[in-house]
Amino acid sequence: MSDTRKPSSVRIWLQRTPVHTFGMCPLLISPSIKPSRRDLLFLAGGAALVSVAGGPHHARAQTAGVDKLKIATIGAGREGGALGALLVKAGHPVMFSSRHPEQLKDMVTGLGPLAKASTVAEAVAFGDVVLLVVPYTAVAEIGKEHGTGLAQKKLVIDVSNPIARRDGEDFVKQVSAEGGAGLATQKALPGAHIVRAFNAINFDQLAELAHRQGEPAAVPIAGDDKDALALATTLIKEIGFEPVMVGGLAMGKYLVWGGPLTGVQTPAQVKEIASTLK
Numbered sequence: 001m002s003d004t005r006k007p008s009s010v011r012i013w014l015q016r017t018p019v020h021t022f023g024m025c026p027l028l029i030s031p032s033i034k035p036s037r038r039d040l041l042f043l044a045g046g047a048a049l050v051s052v053a054g055g056p057h058h059a060r061a062q063t064a065g066v067d068k069l070k071i072a073t074i075g076a077g078r079e080g081g082a083l084g085a086l087l088v089k090a091g092h093p094v095m096f097s098s099r100h101p102e103q104l105k106d107m108v109t110g111l112g113p114l115a116k117a118s119t120v121a122e123a124v125a126f127g128d129v130v131l132l133v134v135p136y137t138a139v140a141e142i143g144k145e146h147g148t149g150l151a152q153k154k155l156v157i158d159v160s161n162p163i164a165r166r167d168g169e170d171f172v173k174q175v176s177a178e179g180g181a182g183l184a185t186q187k188a189l190p191g192a193h194i195v196r197a198f199n200a201i202n203f204d205q206l207a208e209l210a211h212r213q214g215e216p217a218a219v220p221i222a223g224d225d226k227d228a229l230a231l232a233t234t235l236i237k238e239i240g241f242e243p244v245m246v247g248g249l250a251m252g253k254y255l256v257w258g259g260p261l262t263g264v265q266t267p268a269q270v271k272e273i274a275s276t277l278k
Contacts, residue, residue, distance in 0.1 A: 068092045069154075069235070072127025074120055074142060076104050079159060079203040080133035086210055086239040088114045097123035124149040129157065129235065136162040136181065137171060143188035151191030155228045157235075158185045158196045161256045182222055182252015193228035196252040197221045197236065197243070200262040209264065211240030218244045218270040220261045222252040242267045246274040 073080040076096035084094045097120045104117035162175040178184040209217040219241045236243040
């Protein structure tokens with residue numbers, strides 16, 4: 001049996017209102033109109049329709065504008081370039097810096113509008129998070145020039161390693177005498193919120209390992225600052241790896257190329273190895 005009752009003012013308004021307007025203003029009804037129970041049921045049904053029509057796309061649109069952390073790299077060589085590229089892919093604005101930023105033009109152009117090239121000073125001013133990816137002999141000088149700025153950052157990810165064949169045996173012994181990489185970095189950058197990470201995976205494996213199928217590749221991390229560790233964990237997961245805490249910065253001496261945690265490991269393997277280290 002058909003319903004021959006005259007539609008109310010509410011239903012007439014709903015029927016004449018475009019769906020997108022209804023979705024934005026579901027209660028835009030004149031105060032003079034008093035909806036009946038039947039009107040309210042009709043209104044609820046319309047709201048449900050708009051919810052389904054909007055669906056996941058609408059939800060994504062609401063979060064698309066969420067600000068991403070700004071990332072700066074000090075050093076934009078092979079390792080810095082590879083890590084920065086993964087962060088750009090994850091949606092972060094990344095400012096790559098070097099002593100000769102003009103030489104980075106092709107790289108940042110290839111990465112798209114989120115990537116920029118700059119001087120070190122400009123990058124430090126820009127970033128919420130800074131990746132330190134330089135020869136370890138340069139760390140102390142960076143601390144002298146930019147230590148104050150780096151101490152203001154939420155996180156400094158120390159990717160730099162002391163390497164004897166490049167930096168010299170005597171220098172590596174000096175770093176070891178200071179407690180190893182990690183404690184030596186903290187000494188050079190007083191007040192900075194430092195986490196060591198990505199020190200033992202070769203740069204040319206990063207892109208293929210990121211978001212690999214199955215069990216994720218582990219990234220051993222070391223740090224003393226709880227908030228910095230939490231942020232590093234989030235970023236590492238975001239670019240497709242599984243961070244594994246091995247201890248405080250004193251354990252950073254093991255996060256070096258050629259150390260016991262070198263190479264591609266599963267999280268379980270890193271935990272097992274780390275349990276034997278002191």
